Amino acid sequence: MDDYDQYDLRNATFGEFVGFLFDRDVVPIPMQGNGSPKPWYWRAEVAFDSTKVASFYIALFTTPDTVLEDYSPEQLNQGFWAIQSSNLQCAVTKVIWDQTLPFDIRESCVRSMFHLYELLFSKVPLETAADMWWDSIAYDWHCGIRARGKGGEDEQMQDVIFDTLGKILRLPSEECQMAALHGLGHLHHPETSPVIGAYLAQRPEIARDLKEYALAAARFEVL
Template identity: 25%
Template sequence: MKKAKRLTAAQQRRLGWTPQGVGLAPELYAAALRYLFDRPEGRQDGAWYWGADEADFDATPLEWTRIQTVLFANAGTDLAGYSDEQVGHGLNYVMNNSLSDVPFAAIDASVPLDEAMRMMDAMPTLWRDCIGPRLAHVHQPIGSATGALAHVCYMWFDVWPTFWNVKHEPRWQAAVWQVLREMLDVPCREVQVAALHGIGHEQQRLNRRDEIDKTVAAFIRSIDRNDQNLKNYAQAARQGRVL
């Protein structure tokens, strides 16, 4: 009899990234998806959250943290039925504290640090399985791609206030750096640019100067020799000089 193949640590974690696996009511997760993404695109600016009568979604900080964990881990499949604009606007609501308090959920005093770290552990999958495939066709001057999803991709670590508020916490430093490292490996130029943008902004707060230098240097060596703009941007990020 053949032995069952042992799951990798990443596969074991992935199996736990379900509503039931994180202790979240499936119906609450389904309702959150509808709230964030099941929106008409008829508004002139496309942004449903500017509606004056838009009610907040009723969830605790711990529930929002768990919603994000499951969302990040399963966005490739769970958001497959939504357009890029719907996905972009929904993710913007999640990342941008000018639109919601969701970015503060994972750092709320009521949320155990292990829960926040599980959310961060799931975050690279959002870029790898959802944002990357959706933007893989884009090859525009750095920072110039248009649309809600391109905005979220490029601006996440510029706008997202979560890390700023816990920047001295070593586990948060390690978690954010792991996300950015994994984003550099996503075969999508826009995601790689977003990772470099984040590295450039967060370099000092990540507290790992040598590791960043070596990682970005290796990335620069891997870039197509004809893509000088990306090489230049990577060099700027390596030195903490991005806008």
């Protein structure tokens, strides 16, 4: 990977890890074939310790409002895209499936994402990263890479994600609710329909477009 930038996070502090993710010039994701510069995390080769990175993610998600106050919304959006990106070796989407880590650590990492929505995404408007977060995490069940019927971690992690999305759905922020509905629409958990039904029953004055999106999520028909 001679054309990749090399990073070694094995001895990084939490502050250095946060800077690695967010202290970057913002580069829009290029349209195919337009020759624009690529975001930094598309060309990063990273040496890291999974246990340490998982603990850093939990700390970041639990206290995002204080940790990230020095970064612009554009830097935050790009950083959270890096965290969920399949391009980045130490992305959270890879860490939560790293079976060298005990499942309870990976479960804690997912559950801590509730606080990310509660404390940051509900308050700081980001362009796309908050809405697409659960698409990145839950889409494997939508396309059949993972299936509840296989049991094991496919079922265990699906339940953890479902519980977390349910909590986010109860936040007052409509942006957070939309993100949760997006994730539920891809996760294909068997209890999705009653949870969304209860959500709608508690909000009789809900906007028409949000209601329609919720109903589509209950049918697993969101994009």
